[in-house]
Amino acid sequence: MSVEVLDSATIVSFLEDEEAFNVSIRNRFAHLDSNHDGLLSYTELLKELQSLRVFETHFGIDVKTDPNELAHVYKSLFVQFDHDSNGTVDLEEFKSETKGMMLAMANGMGFLPVQMVLEEGSFLKIAVEHESAKLAA
Numbered sequence: 001m002s003v004e005v006l007d008s009a010t011i012v013s014f015l016e017d018e019e020a021f022n023v024s025i026r027n028r029f030a031h032l033d034s035n036h037d038g039l040l041s042y043t044e045l046l047k048e049l050q051s052l053r054v055f056e057t058h059f060g061i062d063v064k065t066d067p068n069e070l071a072h073v074y075k076s077l078f079v080q081f082d083h084d085s086n087g088t089v090d091l092e093e094f095k096s097e098t099k100g101m102m103l104a105m106a107n108g109m110g111f112l113p114v115q116m117v118l119e120e121g122s123f124l125k126i127a128v129e130h131e132s133a134k135l136a137a
Contacts (some may be wrong), residue, residue, distance in 0.1 A: 004128045007113040008106035013083035014127035025095045
């Protein structure tokens with residue numbers, strides 16, 4: 001983890017660089033696709049959703065959440081990714097939903113920079129690294 005400063009432009013710039021975004025999506029998808037069938041099952045995507053730890057922390061402090069409530073939220077998120085409702089998430093569904101989520105974050109942030117703790121390898125961390133590389137060039 002590291003503390004980074006970013007704003008909506010950082011995220012949008014990363015998303016607009018189709019090559020960089022597509023490479024990061026393909027890499028993450030391949031990492032999650034543990035049986036290498038080109039699709040993400042609920043179990044495979046669940047690992048990614050759980051790693052976000054959105055529901056188990058409150059301002060960085062672990063909190064006890066009802067396991068049934070968590071299961072319901074994770075299943076709802078999976079349905080959000082599974083656009084064609086076939087029980088799996090393909091690369092295009094994963095890319096589309098991830099992009100939509102990142103755009104929603106960018107819209108929520110606005111133009112003022114914010115300081116965030118980011119996990120190594122997260123899409124937001126990759127966006128910050130992408131922006132830093134552009135500035136260094």
